[in-house]
Amino acid sequence: MQTQRPFSLLCELTYRCPLQCPYCSNPLDFARRAHELSTPEWKRALTEAAALGVVQAHFSGGEPLLRPDATEIIRHAHDLELYTNLSTGGTLLTETLAGQLRAAGLDSLQVSIQDADAENSDRMAGGAPSFAKKIEAARLAKAAGLSLTLNVVLQRQNIGRMEAIIALAEQLGAERLELANTQFNGWALKNRAALLPTRAQVQDAARLARAARERLKGRMEILYVLPDYFEPFPKACLHGWGRVFMAVAPDGTALPCQTAREIRGLTFDNVRERSLQKIWFESEAFCKFRGTDWLPEPCRSCSRKEADFGGCRCQAFLLTGEAAATDPACSLAPRHDLVDRALAETEAATEAQLIYRTANASLRISEAGQPIGSIGSRRRQTPKLPGPRE
Amino acid sequence: MNVADAAKPRLTAKARLKWDAVRQKHLLLFPEGVLLLNQTAHDVLALCDGRRSVAEIVQTLAAQYRGAAIDADVKAILSRLAEKSFVAMDN
Ligand code: SF4
Numbered sequence: 001m002q003t004q005r006p007f008s009l010l011c012e013l014t015y016r017c018p019l020q021c022p023y024c025s026n027p028l029d030f031a032r033r034a035h036e037l038s039t040p041e042w043k044r045a046l047t048e049a050a051a052l053g054v055v056q057a058h059f060s061g062g063e064p065l066l067r068p069d070a071t072e073i074i075r076h077a078h079d080l081e082l083y084t085n086l087s088t089g090g091t092l093l094t095e096t097l098a099g100q101l102r103a104a105g106l107d108s109l110q111v112s113i114q115d116a117d118a119e120n121s122d123r124m125a126g127g128a129p130s131f132a133k134k135i136e137a138a139r140l141a142k143a144a145g146l147s148l149t150l151n152v153v154l155q156r157q158n159i160g161r162m163e164a165i166i167a168l169a170e171q172l173g174a175e176r177l178e179l180a181n182t183q184f185n186g187w188a189l190k191n192r193a194a195l196l197p198t199r200a201q202v203q204d205a206a207r208l209a210r211a212a213r214e215r216l217k218g219r220m221e222i223l224y225v226l227p228d229y230f231e232p233f234p235k236a237c238l239h240g241w242g243r244v245f246m247a248v249a250p251d252g253t254a255l256p257c258q259t260a261r262e263i264r265g266l267t268f269d270n271v272r273e274r275s276l277q278k279i280w281f282e283s284e285a286f287c288k289f290r291g292t293d294w295l296p297e298p299c300r301s302c303s304r305k306e307a308d309f310g311g312c313r314c315q316a317f318l319l320t321g322e323a324a325a326t327d328p329a330c331s332l333a334p335r336h337d338l339v340d341r342a343l344a345e346t347e348a349a350t351e352a353q354l355i356y357r358t359a360n361a362s363l364r365i366s367e368a369g370q371p372i373g374s375i376g377s378r379r380r381q382t383p384k385l386p387g388p389r390e
Numbered sequence: 391m392n393v394a395d396a397a398k399p400r401l402t403a404k405a406r407l408k409w410d411a412v413r414q415k416h417l418l419l420f421p422e423g424v425l426l427l428n429q430t431a432h433d434v435l436a437l438c439d440g441r442r443s444v445a446e447i448v449q450t451l452a453a454q455y456r457g458a459a460i461d462a463d464v465k466a467i468l469s470r471l472a473e474k475s476f477v478a479m480d481n
């Protein structure tokens with residue numbers, strides 16, 4: 001089968017961030033990966049991406065607006081006729097900056113909040129109080145004529161407040177509300193005991209999302225994806241490894257998925273050294289799990305393999321130690337017990353302690369020789385990509 | 391979603407049409423997604439400028455397609471895209 005070209009490029013402009021979300025999908029060792037691409041390097045990567053077939057560029061972080069050249073990079077992507085999307089925590093947006101982003105051709109702005117009220121949102125985001133600034137950012141974005149998405153990562157501590165979150169999104173005039181269930185890699189896996197919702201919570205949330213979607217049809221789009229721990233079969237991670245999506249980390253590492261660096265033993269190329277074209281078609285990391293030939297049993301003889309490609313490689317590695325294993329989220333996986341056990345513990349859980357994403361925690365954790373190196377946008381910013389549809 | 395003859399559809403802020411020169415296909419782009427458009431869907435969207443009414447779009451395309459009966463097709467396309475908020479209908 002001929003390798004298709006990527007539609008979408010995620011540019012993680014920086015790992016620096018004023019916030020400390022405990023589910024951030026930046027690598028646990030982000031504090032050790034500070035060597036960021038320069039402005040010309042980002043521009044070159046985008047130019048190569050457009051030639052390769054990428055039609056959308058997503059900018060995230062960390063906090064992408066910490067880069068003074070964010071607007072310039074976005075303008076370059078726009079000049080290449082890429083659709084541009086920026087995910088921000090919102091705390092740094094000003095009226096001037098919103099206007100500049102709009103003038104640079106930004107097509108879509110996503111502002112993340114952690115909850116519908118200041119106290120809970122601030123507690124989850126960590127760091128200095130941020131909620132009021134986020135709400136102001138949403139207003140500024142609307143006033144500048146930007147298309148606004150409100151992003152919320154759902155987890156045990158906010159999933160019970162879906163109604164208030166939806167009401168807030170309506171009140172802010174968001175065109176989209178993205179309710180993304182936490183993906184348990186990186187920091188989120190470290191904090192799973194405190195973040196994993198119960199089955200009853202997830203079912204309630206799904207019902208509320210469906211009702212709101214129906215009620216708001218044509219006014220606000222609501223995205224809600226069931227978390228894979230609660231479904232019988234996994235989702236095709238990003239529509240399959242190396243099929244439509246590519247990420248570039250702040251230091252230039254090119255990844256098939258934003259958290260793929262969790263997988264130790266895989267080698268990743270850097271856009272400083274190879275072209276995106278070469279990386280996409282030839283690099284070990286992109287070729288290794290592309291398609292279905294590499295699949296183990298029970299996937300190999302499963303009728304769903306073209307739909308989900310055996311699920312998530314990062315999750316397989318993090319939970320089983322084997323990147324090529326069937327995703328344990330699948331009910332048919334030999335190690336599905338790992339997910340069942342986490343769910344059982346959640347049903348029985350009292351409160352667990354959160355580890356915030358701080359530079360100190362990063363250094364401590366990565367020093368301690370824990371599995372390191374998930375590179376990723378935080379899930380609050382970019383969860384699953386809906387792929388091309390006919 | 392109901393599509394009135396007098397409604398004046400336009401693309402919403404988040405949606406953009408693009409001719410993909412690499413794949414030789416018309417695309418509709420939106421946050422985190424891509425729709426590969428067939429020729430009819432593209433032709434309809436290309437006329438959604440917020441000034442033309444649905445009736446005018448139907449007329450224009452009927453002429454372009456040599457009088458084919460496309461009223462129902464156009465409305466079905468617009469209805470589907472409006473539900474996803476890619477198109478807004480101003481009256
Ligand atoms: S066995 Fe493999 S292919 Fe089948 S549903 Fe599970 S993960 Fe998907």
Ligand code: SF4
Pocket residue numbers: 185237238256257258259260311312313314315
């Ligand atoms: S499996 Fe795919 S989507 Fe899941 S974390 Fe890994 S790369 Fe990302």
